[in-house]
Amino acid sequence: MPPAQFYHWYDVNLRMKLLGIKTKNVAKMNEAAAVELGADILGEVVILSVAIGALALEYGRRSKNDSDKEVRQQEILLNIEKQISEFETIVKDQSSHLLKVKELIQNKTSSTSNSSSSTK
Template sequence: MVAAFPVAKLAYLGIRQLSKPLANFIRDRARASPFFKKYVCMPPAQLHHWYETRLKMRELGLKSKSVAKLSDIDAVDTGATILGETIIYIVSALTIFAEYRRQANKEQAKEELASDKMTDLEKSVQDLKQLVTEQRDQCEQLQLLLKSGKK
């Protein structure tokens, strides 16, 4: 039996190959656009830095009241990387979901076809039973006619 071509795996590899250029494009776009830098890249990067620093300090048993913010350049780079990876993750998840739906639809169509075949077979059996019953009745009538004709 021939195995199906792994379209989802191929798509995932293609997406992974595009991840680095996409992250670089986003990083370059963030450096060029003040709006993109300020409102799209920097907030998630600062949040990530704050959360990561707090988590590391907690693991080391240190307590700190505040965490220093990342520099703008580091925040843009980190934010662009986070955004790029998020886009890659979303596209990958959509690819997997689409493949799942395609397989589910294919399986449902196969089940419907099997159900239709079963219904047709049941109808054929019922038709044959009815035909057999009719022929039996006809045979009985013919036998009665033959018996009455012999007397």
């Protein structure tokens, strides 16, 4: 059974079942109508295939862009974490230097006050 004749037979049977009518025999389409219906079906299949292909390509492109974006965000996050770690090290170093300077100032002021009280 050619595809157009099968489609016609299936379409008529489905419509009749939906209407609640039993079908015994479905009249065959004439050759010209079958060729036209077959061409319509083929055209719709081609259009549907192109649309599905375009959707698949777009989905793949979008997925790649999303994964690339996620990789870039991970790199930015790692860079920020590295900078924070470096800043923590700098702050610790500066804190220790500040403590040393405070100790030196305290030692200097205490030695100055001790020497000024001993000279009196």
